[in-house]
Amino acid sequence: xxxxxxxxxxxxxxxxxxxxxxxxxxxxxxxxxxxxxxxxxxxxxxxxxxxxxxxxxxxx
Numbered sequence: 001x002x003x004x005x006x007x008x009x010x011x012x013x014x015x016x017x018x019x020x021x022x023x024x025x026x027x028x029x030x031x032x033x034x035x036x037x038x039x040x041x042x043x044x045x046x047x048x049x050x051x052x053x054x055x056x057x058x059x060x
Contacts, residue, residue, distance in 0.1 A: 010039040013052040020056035 006014075014021050024032060035055070042048050 006036060007039055009042075009045065009048045010036065010052075013045075013048045014055075017052050017056045020052045023055055023058055 014024060024035065027035070039048065039051060042051060
């Protein structure tokens with residue numbers, strides 16, 4: 001996954017949450033794309049932060 005394919009707000013929120021970053025980076029490219037598509041639908045910084053927190057709380 002190229003960095004430029006990630007929405008900026010997603011990149012910023014992900015960079016602040018190590019657990020979410022680790023979880024995301026270990027996913028298949030298909031699953032990463034699904035997560036990115038959902039991130040693109042979020043309307044606010046707060047929604048993005050909540051989404052990233054949820055990802056960081058998933059135990060793989």
